[in-house]
Amino acid sequence: MKAGDEFATRLKAYEGRRAAVARAGRDPVNMPMIRHWCEAMGDTNPAYSGPDAIAPPTMLQAWTMSGLVGHTGRTHAYDDLLGLLDEAGFTSVVATDCEQEYLRPLRPGDEITFDSVIESISEKKTTKLGTGYFVTTRMDIRVGPDLVGTHRFRILKYAPIRRAGREQPSQPDRRQKPARPRPVVNRDNAGFWEGVEQHRLLIQRCTGCGTLRHPWLPGCNACGGPDWDTVEASGEGTVYSYVVMHHPPFPAFDPPYAVGLIELAEGVRMIGNVLGVPYDKVRIGLPVRLEFQEYEEELALPVWRVQEAEGMQGADT
The missing domain is CATH 3.10.129.10 (Hotdog Thioesterase)
Incomplete structure (x- = not known):
């Protein structure tokens, strides 16, 4: 054997x-x-x-x-x-x-x-x-x-997987940054990511009771109805909560950076990077505006840029 x-x-x-x-x-x-x-x-x-x-x-x-x-x-x-x-x-x-x-x-x-x-x-x-x-x-x-x-x-x-002929670096090699992890796309959220590819932020709406929801789900969490359509977000929102990521370090990212829970004008909330001000200047209640940022080939992600930030020096993450 x-x-x-x-x-x-x-x-x-x-x-x-x-x-x-x-x-x-x-x-x-x-x-x-x-x-x-x-x-x-x-x-x-x-x-x-x-x-x-x-x-x-x-x-x-x-x-x-x-x-x-x-x-x-x-x-x-x-x-x-x-x-x-x-x-x-x-x-x-x-x-x-x-x-x-x-x-x-x-x-x-x-x-x-x-x-x-x-x-x-x-x-x-x-x-x-x-x-x-x-x-x-x-x-x-x-x-x-x-x-x-x-x-x-x-x-x-x-x-x-180990790359042939290459030693594993003890520290991340920032000269050749690894690719960012791709989002997990499944049958429940495929429509959301298709919208992102077109630079459109789509929100599910129950056709039974009209409730908006995010993240995308196979059924309404208000009335249980299985049928839905979508509305396109205006792109306006505010920082509802946030964290500053320091650890664990990952070669595809450059910590520290701010990740916000954004409350959209439509009432749902979603997570995304907060840009436009330094990470330590992000605060609850800051107005933000949707952008789509291209990271690599065939990867666009929704991010949120702080509005009315005149005079504040920031760096994108």
Whole structure:
């Protein structure tokens, strides 16, 4: 048997092994967590409040999280699998996607338990990041004996691509800056990025209740309607909140720089770089205007330039 075949056989032996058994949720389903979730998401659906409230379905995984204290019922199979991949040189990891299935709503007072299994390990795959294996785990969530939902989570464990004939620099080489990471485009947000390519900032609008929303979603978070059209943003906004990025350093960027949560005139909020003033002069409430900045071939991104900044010396980031 070839070494590669032997390694693949060792990996496949982990399929079906339990990663967690009969773990219990740290807290029962409860209204404070539901309220915090809805406030953070801007979700005003009336189904999530009042005496007959249910939990938002997308909170499914939230009830399984252990915080800093950890859970009992853990097995070593998943850690052993990742260790085996590390030893073979597949030392990097990136989360690729997750899928959830909802069988019935969760309600305040429900106490959940869950099991997790290593569902599948792919054949060796070559990606733009490097060569490695996709590992999928499935979590089954129950209330009493009843299955209420499943959560599948997939990662790629890979060996990063090394450029032939080049040493990895200990510090970023700013003479040849690496390409900026590309945005993740999927079936839910493709229309937004098509608009950006045309230098148009498109906002989803529910055709049922007229609610505008961003980021783009497959359904309305106000009325649940699945149908939508778009409106084009005027380009006016204000800095609602912001952070100044110092770490971690990444070769494609030049920290420090300001990233703002911008409230558009239309009422939705989105994130983008704030330009036109030094990073330490950005303040909540500053008026900004939309621009589209070309970074590399076939990459344009919406950014926000501070208005009425006469007399302030700034540098673009």
